[in-house]
Amino acid sequence: MFVRSIFAVIAAAVAVGLALCTFVIARFQVPEPLLRFSLVVSNYGLYLIPAAAVAVGLALLSRLRGGWFSRWFGVLIVVVCVVGAGAAFVPMVASWREAQRHDASLSIGDYLTGGANTGKPDPRLAVGYNTIDNRELLMDVKLPPGAPERPRPAVVWVHGGGWAEGDRGEGPKWHRWLNERGYAVFAIDYRLSPPARWDQAPADVKCAIGWVKQHAGEYRVDPARIMVAGGSAGGNLALTGAYSDSRVPPSCAVTDTAVAAVAAFYPPTDLITGWRDPVLQPEIRQLIEDYTGGTPAQFPDRYALASPITYVRPGLPPTLLMHGTRDHVVPYGQSVELAERLDAVGVARELLPIPYGEHAYDFAWGDWGSQISRKVFGDFLSRHFPAE
Structure with missing residues (x-):
């Protein structure tokens, strides 16, 4: 029971984050408190898709055996995550189209291993x-x-x-x-x-x-x-x-x-x-x-x-x-x-x-x-x- 509750909390948190990212993708003018989610979409948008998949899995694991409220709450989380994953494809497709215009080859491997372009003076x-x-x-x-x-x-x-x-x-x-x-x-x-x-x-x-x-x-x-x-x-x-x-x-x-x-x-x-x-x-x-x-x-x-x-x-x-x-x-x-x-x-x-x-x-x-x-x-x- 305790483990399922932890799964549910994690799934709900991810769903909220995905919902906010979806809002950011859909709107150009973003309220200042949500700018960090715009940065997530900009620099880490690909990670929203596996995050949504994990949240869906956790929601199913934690809610399938609960009462009607738990089940409907789990369904809501799944729907939000599916919509969020779909929204995450929008900036990704736009980026790939821009890459095609410049004959640029994009690499998922580079995306995952590129790291941060920050440093200090030497x-x-x-x-x-x-x-x-x-x-x-x-x-x-x-x-x-x-x-x-x-x-x-x-x-x-x-x-x-x-x-x-x-x-x-x-x-x-x-x-x-x-x-x-x-x-x-x-x-x-x-x-x-x-x-x-x-x-x-x-x-x-x-x-x-x-x-x-x-x-x-x-x-x-x-x-x-x-x-x-x-x-x-x-x-x-x-x-x-x-x-x-x-x-x-x-x-x-x-x-x-x-x-x-x-x-x-x-x-x-x-x-x-x-x-x-x-x-x-x-x-x-x-x-x-x-x-x-x-x-x-x-x-x-x-x-x-x-x-x-x-x-x-x-x-x-x-x-x-x-x-x-x-x-x-x-x-x-x-x-x-x-x-x-x-x-x-x-x-x-x-x-x-x-x-x-x-x-x-x-x-x-x-x-x-x-x-x-x-x-x-x-x-x-x-x-x-x-x-x-």
Whole structure:
């Protein structure tokens, strides 16, 4: 009796979770308390199907010999779980269709074994690239194995964290993935807010790009083949570093900060539009205010200069944007708006929508969105920034 009760509680808990995930799948606008379930759908949706099967089994084991109430309760759990399992197929099918559009092969094995794309800085790889405000700014230098026959291309990687947290250890599997393809990676730290860093953080990114060019010979890097990449706030800074003009000078004595390409995951591209978004979470609006020093009404110029969309013009480097369509931190429309502006001035760009993808979807390295992104990112590199 006790064991059956435990089974029933577990089955009921799973059913409630599946019901909430089904609600999230069915609705685009998700109440803030349910955002964690949107993340589950985005990064771990495949696991909902076996979870539903287990819950159905437990419900049957615990309720078949009970009274009429127990039996009907068990039937309810089974129905909820079956519906939840069916709903879990919706984002999975959408992801597989997106994969077909890009000729990407998806692997269930990779999904199950990919692990988390998170990490920490490695002091053994750390090099200082600037000292400012009595603080040394560091980058982790990650080089492909072996001595190259000719200077190799490099990627300056900018971490996210709402401009207020995070470090250069973010995204280690992307760094390794790039190394395996022959790219040197320079993963950087930059000054974080508060205080307001709307001009200082992108200046640090441009400083890092210039520093890599100045020290290219030490690392067997081609100074003419540097690109910049990053996610979330790091995507914003990567784009700003690649696009901005003399209004955002580097924070150190470098002269050449031009890049050959830029890739950004789920980036804020227009801070004024983002701040005014009525569904924006209050804590995200606060991060924008901490970064800029206030509201758009107080500092419209700061918001403009901190927005990559301000600098769109002909001649910008080829741009790859990857963004989850269910992103509740930085709406997918931010990348759509930038892509349309780039189209209008003839800049080569690619926009990858990740179906049902939440913010930081690529932190789950095996997720469908991450697998598709690797294929699209690899194709983008081959076309616009090849290693050979």
